[in-house]
Amino acid sequence: MSALTPPQRRVLDNLARGKPAESGIRGRSAHGGLTWTISALYRKGLIDDEGITDKGRQAIKFEQDKWKVDS
Numbered sequence: 001m002s003a004l005t006p007p008q009r010r011v012l013d014n015l016a017r018g019k020p021a022e023s024g025i026r027g028r029s030a031h032g033g034l035t036w037t038i039s040a041l042y043r044k045g046l047i048d049d050e051g052i053t054d055k056g057r058q059a060i061k062f063e064q065d066k067w068k069v070d071s
Helices: 006-016 028-043 054-070
Strands: none
Touching: 006 028, 006 054
16 A cells, blocks of 8 residues: 555544544645545545545554654
8 A cells, every 4th residue: 555645644534533534624725635635545445435444544553553663
């Protein structure tokens, strides 16, 4: 799996915490970018119509574990 971008990580984290995907997004351009972020997450199978998928949860866990090792 390719690495998550910071916006992708933020959206997955929001959804995993039960928040709206757009939580914490400010500004018109950021909201426009959110559309492409959501689209990419759907294509990767990390989210679906119900929210974050098991694959999405695994992806953010992998990212968190990777940061622990790198630190």
